[in-house]
Amino acid sequence: MKFGGSSVGTADAMSKVANIVARHHHVQPILVVSALQGVTDALLALAEAAKNGDDVRESLIVLRKKHQEIADVFEENDVCDGLFTELEKVLAEVAAHKQLSTREQDLIVSFGERLSAPLVAAALRGSGIDAVAVDARTLIVTDDHFTSASVAFDATNEKIIATLAPIIARGVVPVITGFIGATATGDTTTLGRGGSDYSVSIIAAALEAKEIWIWKEVDGIMTADPRVVAEAALLSAISYDEAAEMSYFGAKVLHPKTMIPAVSAGIPIRMRNTFKPDAPGTVIGTRATPSPFGVKVTTAIKKLSMVTVEGKGMIGMAGFAARVLAVAGKLRVNIVMFSQSSSEQNICLVVESAGSRAFTQALEQELSLEVGMQLIDHITEQDDVAAVAIVGEEMRGKIGVAGKLFTAVADAGVNVLAIAQGSSERNISFIVHGADADRVVRAVHAAFRLHELFHKIQV
Numbered sequence: 509m510k511f512g513g514s515s516v517g518t519a520d521a522m523s524k525v526a527n528i529v530a531r532h533h534h535v536q537p538i539l540v541v542s543a544l545q546g547v548t549d550a551l552l553a554l555a556e557a558a559k560n561g562d563d564v565r566e567s568l569i570v571l572r573k574k575h576q577e578i579a580d581v582f583e584e585n586d587v588c589d590g591l592f593t594e595l596e597k598v599l600a601e602v603a604a605h606k607q608l609s610t611r612e613q614d615l616i617v618s619f620g621e622r623l624s625a626p627l628v629a630a631a632l633r634g635s636g637i638d639a640v641a642v643d644a645r646t647l648i649v650t651d652d653h654f655t656s657a658s659v660a661f662d663a664t665n666e667k668i669i670a671t672l673a674p675i676i677a678r679g680v681v682p683v684i685t686g687f688i689g690a691t692a693t694g695d696t697t698t699l700g701r702g703g704s705d706y707s708v709s710i711i712a713a714a715l716e717a718k719e720i721w722i723w724k725e726v727d728g729i730m731t732a733d734p735r736v737v738a739e740a741a742l743l744s745a746i747s748y749d750e751a752a753e754m755s756y757f758g759a760k761v762l763h764p765k766t767m768i769p770a771v772s773a774g775i776p777i778r779m780r781n782t783f784k785p786d787a788p789g790t791v792i793g794t795r796a797t798p799s800p801f802g803v804k805v806t807t808a809i810k811k812l813s814m815v816t817v818e819g820k821g822m823i824g825m826a827g828f829a830a831r832v833l834a835v836a837g838k839l840r841v842n843i844v845m846f847s848q849s850s851s852e853q854n855i856c857l858v859v860e861s862a863g864s865r866a867f868t869q870a871l872e873q874e875l876s877l878e879v880g881m882q883l884i885d886h887i888t889e890q891d892d893v894a895a896v897a898i899v900g901e902e903m904r905g906k907i908g909v910a911g912k913l914f915t916a917v918a919d920a921g922v923n924v925l926a927i928a929q930g931s932s933e934r935n936i937s938f939i940v941h942g943a944d945a946d947r948v949v950r951a952v953h954a955a956f957r958l959h960e961l962f963h964k965i966q967v
């Protein structure tokens with residue numbers, strides 16, 4: 509079971525977690541927990557402030573109080589003292605050399621989960637459940653790619669079994685820190701934002717768990733963001749591929765890598781609501797809810813920029829796309845969408861707006877020779893665009909899905925800037941102006957009658 513930040517955000521929420529664990533005690537739950545809600549962001553801000561030489565004392569007091577109040581409720585006295593002393597020391601070092609390495613950043617954010625796990629373990633003990641906090645740095649071995657480290661699975665699986673099996677055998681519930689790991693030489697690393705989902709999947713696969721339950725503050729996976737589409741419906745079952753595809757396309761379902769260990773071990777993932785523990789949630793596995801057009805979900809990723817390289821001289825220039833992509837790779841710019849028209853006169857890359865300016869400039873530099881020779885006419889950047897996608901396993905091989913989609917977009921009076929369909933045929937995505945995104949999502953949701961999916965599952 510993984511409990512996210514909002515499920516462990518307060519003493520009250522932690523008591524709800526304890527109730528859930530008590531109810532399922534007989535199936536030997538293993539817990540993975542995130543930092544308290546907002547704490548990871550607060551720690552990142554602290555790290556940044558320390559680097560800039562700002563006074564961090566006030567923020568530290570607030571952060572400590574948040575944890576101490578919960579510690580008081582569950583009578584867990586020593587945790588805050590030790591960890592905050594250590595955190596202050598690391599921040600002081602950052603302040604002293606006015607630099608923040610990714611290595612230090614990972615160490616600083618790790619305190620979020622290292623604080624929450626002992627508090628949740630104390631909450632369980634308060635409810636009469638024998639529980640112990642486990643620091644995942646003793647379990648998950650990674651490379652030193654700080655801020656989104658890769659897992660060394662052989663070493664990790666060995667450690668997980670060696671450490672956790674005896675605890676479970678004694679009938680004790682381990683409460684493990686999500687998100688963090690360590691290199692073979694002991695440096696603290698993290699698995700990327702939202703990485704606790706991935707942590708639980710890694711641990712479940714190593715221990716051949718029967719199911720993974722991810723407890724959040726929502727009912728499960730919906731056909732669209734309910735804040736955008738009021739009639740969005742809850743899906744009872746989706747496939748691993750659909751879940752992965754959705755995560756990549758902006759539905760903040762799960763950390764995208766979560767599916768990898770679960771699929772290889774054949775473990776279903778159930779998404780559940782901590783605050784409605786009787787609701788069945790959504791199961792991610794090999795079976796999926798059927799839908800008439802094969803479409804399950806429509807999503808939008810906002811705050812994107814579209815960078816276009818155009819020119820007649822690009823035709824037949826072997827290795828050209830590779831050069832463009834290499835620039836993105838070097839700057840570590842994540843490409844959300846990539847398309848090239850078959851006339852080869854245009855390459856379009858969609859990237860997060862945060863790094864788009866630097867990316868465009870680097871491209872101009874890389875291609876300056878071609879621009880000078882007029883092989884390339886221009887490199888342009890359009891900001892404030894959104895990527896809208898439809899996702900669904902059975903879209904594959906269905907005729908008319910794209911036609912229906914773009915008819916709906918046209919009927920909504922929205923102009924499409926670019927289109928891409930992955931050859932997996934599990935998604936079609938397209939670019940619109942940011943201001944059109946919500947309207948388009950509502951139109952597409954209605955056109956594919958996604959609001960009916962819930963009722964379809966019920967019968």
Ligand code: ASP
Nearest residue numbers: 542548687701702703704
């Ligand atoms: N606490 C980390 C984050 O906010 C990891 C997680 O919540 O899964 O990204």
Ligand code: MG
Nearest residue numbers: 513542548702
């Ligand atoms: Mg979180």
